[in-house]
Amino acid sequence: METDPTADWQYIAEGAANLILAYNPQGKRTEALNGKCLRLSKRTQGTTTTHNEISSYRFHSQVLSQIIHQELLLTFQPVSLNQEWLKELANHFQATRPASKRCLSQIDPTATHAIIMDNLACQPDGDNQQMLSIEIKPKWASFPCAPNRLDPALREIKTQFCRTCVFRAVRSLGPSSSATHHDPQSEKPQEACQALNPYYTSPNRFCALQLFNTAHPAHLRRALAHLFAEWQYAPASHPPATSDPALGPKDDTTVKPTLAHNNLKIFCQGILIDPSSVQVDPEMIEALAVALERSGVLVRLAELQRRLDPLDIEGVFEELGDWAEAEVEEPASLEELVAVLPLLSEQVTPAGFADSFRRLSGRTKAVLYALSMSFKDCSIFVRIPRRPQLPTSRLSPAPLPHNSSVKLIDLDFKPLARLHKYLRTNRHTFLQFKNLLLSSPDSPHTPCVQLATSLPLD
Numbered sequence: 054m055e056t057d058p059t060a061d062w063q064y065i066a067e068g069a070a071n072l073i074l075a076y077n078p079q080g081k082r083t084e085a086l087n088g089k090c091l092r093l094s095k096r097t098q099g100t101t102t103t104h105n106e107i108s109s110y111r112f113h114s115q116v117l118s119q120i121i122h123q124e125l126l127l128t129f130q131p132v133s134l135n136q137e138w139l140k141e142l143a144n145h146f147q148a149t150r151p152a153s154k155r156c157l158s159q160i161d162p163t164a165t166h167a168i169i170m171d172n173l174a175c176q177p178d179g180d181n182q183q184m185l186s187i188e189i190k191p192k193w194a195s196f197p198c199a200p201n202r203l204d205p206a207l208r209e210i211k212t213q214f215c216r217t218c219v220f221r222a223v224r225s226l227g228p229s230s231s232a233t234h235h236d237p238q239s240e241k242p243q244e245a246c247q248a249l250n251p252y253y254t255s256p257n258r259f260c261a262l263q264l265f266n267t268a269h270p271a272h273l274r275r276a277l278a279h280l281f282a283e284w285q286y287a288p289a290s291h292p293p294a295t296s297d298p299a300l301g302p303k304d305d306t307t308v309k310p311t312l313a314h315n316n317l318k319i320f321c322q323g324i325l326i327d328p329s330s331v332q333v334d335p336e337m338i339e340a341l342a343v344a345l346e347r348s349g350v351l352v353r354l355a356e357l358q359r360r361l362d363p364l365d366i367e368g369v370f371e372e373l374g375d376w377a378e379a380e381v382e383e384p385a386s387l388e389e390l391v392a393v394l395p396l397l398s399e400q401v402t403p404a405g406f407a408d409s410f411r412r413l414s415g416r417t418k419a420v421l422y423a424l425s426m427s428f429k430d431c432s433i434f435v436r437i438p439r440r441p442q443l444p445t446s447r448l449s450p451a452p453l454p455h456n457s458s459v460k461l462i463d464l465d466f467k468p469l470a471r472l473h474k475y476l477r478t479n480r481h482t483f484l485q486f487k488n489l490l491l492s493s494p495d496s497p498h499t500p501c502v503q504l505a506t507s508l509p510l511d
Contacts, residue, residue, distance in 0.1 A: 058142035064149045070465055075172050092168040096161040112466050116390050120397045125461050130169040173434040174320035183439040186320040190432050192217040194265040194355035202368030207483045213500040217261040219486045222253035225311035249489035252308040254498035259283050262505035265355045277338045284317040285328045286310055333448045340450035344435050348459035354428050361425030366476050369422045372415040380416045381472045389420050426467040434460045
């Protein structure tokens with residue numbers, strides 16, 4: 054990496070396992086790095102365990118590229134790291150990272166490789182057409198596929214309300230509500246200290262099942278409209294921009310989310326847009342819906358999620374039985390993932406997959422579930438041309454038809470050892486949500502199953 058580790062890179066974001074820097078040199082530019090990002094491995098504070106970035110590259114090239122159409126994937130280029138260069142870079146960016154991240158993890162100083170990939174948020178060099186980059190976290194595409202495997206105490210809730218809506222409702226109550234160190238089943242509904250915000254069970258909420266619903270085009274468009282409305286929600290201390298009559302009046306009578314969720318982000322020329330500073334033209338919904346439909350990304354994500362997770366996390370541990378502890382503590386190997394790829398081919402029928410799945414070991418079913426989490430926790434990046442000669446405060450797409458691109462990002466393989474945490478968190482959150490519903494019996498609740506099956510009416 055023949056770049057200045059402190060002057061040529063800009064902090065963008067980070068997840069649990071990786072940190073992303075954008076190439077933004079202050080001096081001489083390296084042509085091959087224009088419009089690129091650097092993805093660096095992280096490690097937990099106080100540990101010597103590292104994430105092998107070459108393994109991430111192999112996961113991308115040997116697994117993801119076999120089950121996701123190439124046009125939906127970023128191109129990964131592994132690069133060698135000089136240890137002194139990496140140390141200087143890590144020290145420089147440590148102070149710019151969010152405090153919540155700094156206390157938990159650090160850039161892995163022992164990493165020997167990183168990944169160069171496209172910066173989807175930036176404006177391409179030499180492109181006079183200004184682009185809008187929209188990042189969507191679609192989350193979970195369906196209800197549990199095997200209701201008979203579910204805890205009877207949670208079966209009704211899990212088949213009426215989707216995992217995404219339930220987790221968003223509980224997390225909106227604050228960090229203490231998401232804790233997993235205790236089991237709330239013993240808590241009486243009337244003892245709940247916080248009330249459920251009616252937004253999270255209202256028909257106006259964003260629901261992932263509606264986003265993935267292909268039964269009628271109206272479902273996707275309604276889900277996107279709710280997502281944009283939620284994105285533009287602003288706390289009282291940060292009022293939204295003045296309404297433009299041409300875009301329709303603001304509806305201040307409907308219930309609003311408790312906090313600003315991260316299911317939608319919009320970038321323009323590499324800058325993250327403040328939703329309170331802009332107005333969104335209604336044409337954005339149609340342009341985004343058309344781009345998603347043409348790409349087939351939602352259909353493929355939903356299919357992979359259903360195939361990889363036919364049991365729910367409860368069913369996986371039922372299959373593992375007394376061997377659960379040992380089976381999930383042993384890390385999954387690349388060979389195990391490659392071995393199950395034939396089952397995920399689009400040529401394999403649902404019946405053929407079900408027949409093969411029954412014969413798999415409990416360990417392999419656990420590996421499949423861990424792989425499913427890659428597709429439940431990823432993001433979709435859509436790049437759409439912006440209508441020229443409009444004020445910066447107005448987000449409007451170029452007239453259809455136009456060239457758009459769709460990419461999947463953040464497709465990291467989740468460690469198998471996290472399955473225990475997933476089981477605990479799942480149980481706690483659904484029980485907490487059940488108690489919230491029981492504590493508000495007089496409030497109208499619209500189940501996700503109703504949103505996902507009834508045709509939206511304007």
